[in-house]
Amino acid sequence: MAVKRDYYEVLGVSKGASLDEIKKAYRRAALKYHPDRNPNNKEAEEKFKEATEAYQVLSDPELRNRYDTFGHAGVDQQATGDPFSGFGDFAGFEDLFSDIFSAFFGHSPPGSWGSRKAKFQGRPGRDLRYDLKIEFEEAVLGAKKEIVIKRNTECKECSGTGAKGGASGMQQCRECGGRGRVGIQQGFFTITRTCPLCGGAGEIVKTPCQKCGGKGLIPESKKIEVNIPAGVNDGQRLRIRGAGEGGTQGAPSGDLYINITVKQHPFFKREGADIVCEVPITYATAVLGGEIEVPTLNGKATLKIPAGTPSGKVFTLKRKGAPYLGSDRKGDQLVYVTIHIPKKPDEEHKKLLNQLDKIEKEKMHKEKKGLFSKLKEYFS
Incomplete structure (x- = not known):
């Protein structure tokens, strides 16, 4: 058998x-090693039991006097390590353990150490989602x-209680005695759970409301x-507070x-806050310039x-682009120009293009000849 450590x-x-x-x-040790804070941790469970003992x-x-005089042998029959046994024998234990449970659950433990009624504040509505194309x-x-949108809203007939007559149509839950939680014994300690019958409300419906069928909500x-x-931007999400269920x-x-x-546009595209488009220009405009x-x-x-x-x-x-969200700043519009090439030029176009081609070839020949002359001089 393992030797017990000194209680101090x-x-x-x-x-x-x-x-x-x-x-x-003890409060520090209990909060640190409590099984609810250390699930499936045998070492923490043993330390919690040891601290409780x-x-x-x-x-x-x-008992302290007997322990100081005789050591563990003087108190072994009384010290159990079970935080839920023998409260009447240990002054102040109930109040202390109630404080510890409050740190985990916000209320006192069930049974003799948690007789307060549950303060049920109703259930918040669910969030809803809606897909919107713009x-x-x-x-x-x-x-x-x-x-x-289709949603559920609080039944005005029963004020959301689900009971005929509203709050007066509710009765104390028989499973938890109105506390909203039930205690489950697991080995040497007890764990509380939300009451499965009343869902933590501490009350159940006597007669269901006819309008909502006892649900407390109507579509x-x-x-x-x-x-x-x-x-x-495309893919962003907007939030409207209080517009859910x-x-x-x-x-x-x-x-x-x-x-x-965001639907695609036939002409514009988006790059962040900038708007991008492509604009064709004629060959003549590209060469000569213009507006x-x-x-x-x-x-x-x-x-x-x-x-x-x-x-x-x-x-x-x-500043012809999109605004930055939540700012006075704006992006730019980027215009890509492309030279328009006709797929099926008419006879007049062909005649002019042939004349232009002849002129450009003569010019290129002269420029090319001048380049060769310069290269010849360079290498000679």
Whole structure:
């Protein structure tokens, strides 16, 4: 058999420690090693039992005196390590253990040490989700959309209790005696669980409400206006507080989450806060330069094309992009110009292009000849 440790050592106090110091030491140990905080941990379970046994002895003046005189042999029949046995023999144990349980569950333990009734505040409503498709322009510029959702809301007939006559139609739960929790003995300690019959309410319905069938909630269709902020992105989620399912007995409603999907635009694309588009220009404009009109989400804008612009050149229209969410800043519009090449030129086009081709070849020949002359001079 393992040798028991000194009780003062177990609690980490001196032999001259006061009762208040012993209580504080046990409270720390019990909170640290409690089985609910250390599930499936045999070592913590043993330390919890050991600390409880030490406190049972050192908190009782008579047992402490016997322990100080005779050691473990003087108290072995009284010290059990069971925190739920013999409360009448150990002064102050009930109040202390009630404090420890409150740290875990927010109320006193069940049975003789937890006779207070449950304070049931109703059940909060569930959150809901809604998938909303919007146009590209609505995502960039913002919009207001009206949607219809189906949800459950609190039954006004019974105030969400589910009972005929409301709160007066409720009766104390026979399973937990109104506490909302039941104790389950597991070895040397007891664990509390939410009462399976009343779900923690401490009360059950005597006669179900006819309107909601005892559920406390009734279905409804609700129109809701959704404000789409300017600059929202595809895949983002908006939250509307309190627009989810209703709570019962005055508990708050859940929230509504709007999942945004932005439809593709035939002309514009989005890169962060920047808007990207591709605009064709003629060969003549690319060579000679000129001005073109470019569509934006706020109307048309004029863009100057300098002479000798290559296909694929990118121009920037400042602050013509999407807003940054929650900011006055805006992105830009990036315009990619491409030289338009006709697929089926008419006879007039062909004649002009042939003339242009002849001129360009003569020019290229002269430039090429000049280049060869320079290379010849360089290597000679």
